[in-house]
Amino acid sequence: MTQVRVFETIWEVCQTQDSVLQPLWDYMRLNHSETLRSPLFPVILTVASYFVLCVPYLVCDMVGKKWPAIYQYKIQPNKLPTTAMLLHCGGVTLYNHLLLVFPAAAAQWLWRPPVPLPEQAPTLLELAGGVTANLLLFDLQYFIWHFLHHKIRWLYVTFHAIHHNYSAPFALATQCLGGWELVTVGFWTTLNPVLLRCHLLTTWMFMVVHVYVSVEDHCGYDFPWSTSRLIPFGVYGGPSKHDVHHQKPNTNFAPHFSHWDKLFGTHADFSFAETQ
Structure with a gap:
């Protein structure tokens, strides 16, 4: 079978009305209905x-230089997170979820x-x-939000500064956020699939993918299998570009893709990242 025929077959499968996901969806719907609803x-899930x-990524950070096959991909190799940094980010994350996310979810459950x-x-x-x-809609929303919170000092100091405590990001710093920022991100993540009229399975897949790429952006490692390396033409930012943002805060405002930063002149390549 030629490569062209392979792609034609994949396209036909993707377009078929009898989705290959139907057996999985039937199993979930018929056996776990109350949980899913x-x-x-x-x-x-998120x-x-x-x-x-x-x-x-935490394992990579804890093993550090003892694992050279992995450590060679560390973007800032001399800046590993300390135990205190990990505990701080973990504490902020748990605090926000216990006091904001879960109470909001419980209140939603009631009405x-x-x-x-x-x-x-x-x-x-x-x-x-x-x-x-x-992902594209969220990228636009967060680019605007992020840009304003860096340009308006009151917004930055009041809400966003906590996320920039670390010039070398690491996975657990992904949700080391002020409560307002976490609520805003959660609002868009929940609202956007409704606006786009997505199937519930698509909504949940987006939520998991969004969590994955957000963690990857902050992981501090640029692996060969990073999303930015798998997506061609430099349209996706990835961990190296976000590392630059934490070192050069007036660059790379978009959370995932590169087009908005390139359009508004705030794009900076990862070559700006310098190890100390």
Whole structure:
């Protein structure tokens, strides 16, 4: 089978009305309906995903130079997070979730009826398109938010400065945020799939992917399998570009992609990152 035929076959599978995801969706819908319909489910999904996805990078940081095959990809090799830094970020994250995220989810549980589960699963094309559209919309929203919070001193000092305590980001610093920022990010993450009228499976996939790329952006490692290396033409920022933002705070405001920073002249390549 030629390469062209392979891509044609994949395209046909993605477009088919009988989604290959249907058996998975049927199993989830028929066996775990009450769990999936709960307003708490998306919160538990994203929080659990966050801590699970942080673990591999935390292991890399703890092993450090003893693991040269991995440590060679450290963007700032002489700036490993200390125990105190890890405890601080972990404490801020737990504080925000216990005092803001979970109470908000519980309040939502009281007034919002359980969501209905559609019988049909999304096609692979709908799933991929929905996740991409949500990431692009969030990228625009956060670029504007982030730019304003760096340019207006009161907003920066009051809400965003805590995230810039560290010039060399690491995975657990991803959600080391002020409460206002965490609520804003959560609001967009929840609202955008509704605005784009996404299937619930697409919504949950977007949430997990969004957590993954956010953790990856802050991980401090530029691995060969990093998203920015897998997506061609430099359209995606990735961990190196976000590392530059933490060293040069007036650059690279977009959380994931590169086009807004390039358009508004705030883009900086990772070559600006200098190890000390």
